Amino acid sequence: MKKSGFLIIREICHSPVIAFLRFILLAALLIMVFTMNVIAFSLPGKVDTYLHTSHLGAVDVLSLTPKEADFIENRMDLLLCGLYMDESVLFRDYFVHLGDVDEYEGCVEYCGKESGNYWGGIIAELMIEGEPFRYEDNFLHKVWVSDRIAQRYGWKAGDRINLNGWSEETGDTIIEGSVVAGVYRYMRRDMGNTPDFLLPQGTYMELMHTDSFEISVCSRKAKDIRDDIAFLKENGFDLIYSGDQLQEIDSLIGFTHAVNLICVFCWGIVVVVLSSIIRLEASRRKMWHAILMTQGMSRGEIGQLIGGTVSFTAVCAAPFAYLVSYRTTKDLFAVIDELLGNITRGGDIKSAAVSLISLGIILGMILLISVLTSLSLKKEIIRMLKPVDE
Amino acid sequence: MIKCVDLKKVYSEGNNQVIALNGISLSVEKGEFVVIRGKSGCGKSTLLNMLGLIDKPTSGDILFEENSILSISEKEKARFRNKRIGYIFQSFYLDPAYSAMQNVEIPLVISGIQRDVRRQMAEEALKAVGMDSRGRTPAGALSGGEKQRICIARALVNNPDIILADEPCGSLDSQNTKQVMEILSKIHETGVTILMVTHSEEDARYASRRILMEDGRITEG
Structure with missing residues (x-):
């Protein structure tokens, strides 16, 4: 059979090497996010004090x-x-x-x-x-x-x-x-x-x-x-x-903003990756239910298997979810604080505009991630509710 | 070999009751190739699910080698499905990310067979359907006909007493349909009992006995 280009790509994508690379990529992403957060929390004076x-x-x-x-x-x-x-x-x-x-x-x-x-x-x-x-x-x-x-x-x-x-x-x-x-x-x-x-x-x-x-x-x-x-x-x-220290302040404040934004962005990626993993698992659940059921597992055993998988995923995802919400909330409040400060305390229009844009980006990201996650999960949940033999 | 007696299945939809099976009595002897035909919604897939112990009838009994198998525990039913029944579906139910070999191995994994033995048995099953060269290919990258041959290999791998096939060629073109039906026919020749549901008259020609269903009843055969 002549293979189409699409099939060849799919075969390559499913090869053990690519699977290993995907795993490495995910691991690297997680390590990077953790590192960024460690840096963020251990900066001189701590980024935490920002708020x-x-x-x-x-x-x-x-x-x-x-x-x-x-x-x-x-x-x-x-x-x-x-x-x-x-x-x-x-x-x-x-x-x-x-x-x-x-x-x-x-x-x-x-x-x-x-x-x-x-x-x-x-x-x-x-x-x-x-x-x-x-x-x-x-x-x-x-x-x-x-x-x-x-x-x-x-x-x-x-x-x-x-x-x-x-x-x-x-x-x-x-x-x-x-x-x-x-x-x-x-x-x-x-x-x-x-x-x-x-x-x-x-x-x-x-x-x-x-x-x-x-x-x-x-x-x-x-x-x-x-x-x-x-x-x-x-x-x-x-x-x-001293003059040098002033420059240090400038760069430190800039760096803090950058670290905060990168942290939010990276955690956003983690949320998307995790939700897509959960989504993928959910989409395969109906098929697996049928496979396991017909190939010799009882409903109780399948329940245990799925329950165990879901619990394991939830336990793994919980710290990430906590950190995402913690980090995002903190940054959100920090930007609101800055925005209010600029408006109520007579700050310049440019600063207020920058704050407003930052706030918009963060809120937009949260909204986008929430909508994407809820939409995909909703679709999968509906699919999961259909009987196996339908 | 497998027999159902006055099998009824009633689904409740609000206040309405839908009778899917209305007193089906059927006996399939060892080595038979039986085809159940009928229009969509006549209850043929429901009957197959009852006989395969995937669903429970509202009333009636199912006997396997003269013993009732409805009263056994869920776990025993699961073991029964694993050891004695092979399933083939129109929609394949293969994990696309698993290789063809891994998909065939699933029932062997569930029955706790060791890896080396498992691999050997899977290879033999793949060979029987002419797919031994595609064992390492992910199921998602296979064509429809190839997928169905993998399903047949998976159904065969545990040397079942009976194969239940639900529209196995429903989503295949004529060339692949012919190929799959010929494979099923060869398997039948080795002494495996096959009970197949189809709406295709052409596929039904491969069977040794044909049954026609209408409105939850057997009307012919």
């Missing part, structure tokens, strides 16, 4: 243990915190205002450990030209002052404090609130040191060596950080960034 960095300050202040709070309280002099009244925290642009710190007056409004968290101390409301400083309608800047500082300067709840030149006069440290976690980590690593610099909000840093810092990934754009740094330089703050 949460801007929340670290408030979360960590409120979740400090008494021991940790005492530790910080004994080493930190003045902490400025920005809190949303609805408990969500957005710190973007905070620095622009903090730059005006000389014009601020603080109103010490609460004192003592009854403040509802372990930090304790005095909460002072920042005032600008005599009016409470508010950011949008529900944003309120607070000044958190340790008991030690309150005693030193004789402050009590309700007092107005003037921060004009305060740092220069007293030599005490001002730390911006959103970086408490980073400061805490810094302190923990270098017990004797009191931080003596201002950290740009939205980032946090870990002291890897005594004279250099490893910069973690944050939800802010490199441009914003660069602006902050320029502003701080102009205002005479002791900076920790």
Whole structure:
């Protein structure tokens, strides 16, 4: 019989060599995806922090243990915190205002450990030209002052404090609130040191060596950080960034985005591959049922065989499914966070558009995978429900 | 050899009842080549499924060598199908990704025969249908006629007492039909009992006895 080209290709595709290559390809894909995720989770500063960095300050202040709070309280002099009244925290642009710190007056409004968290101390409301400083309608800047500082300067709840030149006069440290976690980590690593610099909000840093810092990934754009740094330089703050580190931030943020997208893409492929394997198995199930039934297996034995295969597939697929949903959800929220940040906090249109496109791509991928999977499975399920002898 | 007595099969569709078999009594002797003919929906495939222990009748009995085989357990029925019955279907039921040899080996795997013996038996069965040169070819890459010959080899491989063939040439062209029918005829000549369902008068000519069915009853033969 003369073989058609199609038949020859099919024979080649079914050859043991090709089957082995397919197996190798699938294994390589899985290894690549695992590796990408390992890289993603072990990046300096961790890609995980991408989503949460801007929340670290408030979360960590409120979740400090008494021991940790005492530790910080004994080493930190003045902490400025920005809190949303609805408990969500957005710190973007905070620095622009903090730059005006000389014009601020603080109103010490609460004192003592009854403040509802372990930090304790005095909460002072920042005032600008005599009016409470508010950011949008529900944003309120607070000044958190340790008991030690309150005693030193004789402050009590309700007092107005003037921060004009305060740092220069007293030599005490001002730390911006959103970086408490980073400061805490810094302190923990270098017990004797009191931080003596201002950290740009939205980032946090870990002291890897005594004279250099490893910069973690944050939800802010490199441009914003660069602006902050320029502003701080102009205002005479002791900076920790160098030009090289700025480039590092740029590349790190770019790399983080790339890693996230690749991870989502790779997991998408894994989902498609797994669903197609399941689909293939399902399409063969009816045929196999007929084969096994007529060739000498009982219904119970076939049930056990199919049940075992399905269970095995489910057990194998479960970790992948979990990781896919975990990774995708995290990236989705990160992009939404970025998008909202750009819109609500006056970011530039270009950034908002990029965020929107990223969001569209991720949602599109999820939708496409879901639709393809559900459609193919639906078809197969309908086919499976037909009786064998039909 | 195989006998059914007053076999009835009734399917319920909502409030309606469809009578697929209406009191069929039939006896097939050892070495016979029996063909059941009839229009589509007359119940011939249902009868074959009952005799092959794939489906259960609503009432009546099936005797194999004078012993009732309806009362045995599901597991025993499965063993019975494996050892004593060979099946051939119009739609082949071959796994396209498996080689012809592997497909033929399936009943031997189920019956727990060792690999070397299994391979030898499969080779012999393939030889009997003239497919020994195509043993390593995936079933999906075979033509319709070749697939059906693989099915025949699979049906033969366990040396069954009876082969049940359901429209074995239903999806084949005339040349392949002739080839397959000649193979079945040769198998019959070796003493294997064959019970075949077909609507083709031409295929029925190969049989030693012809039965006609209509509306779930035997009307002729």
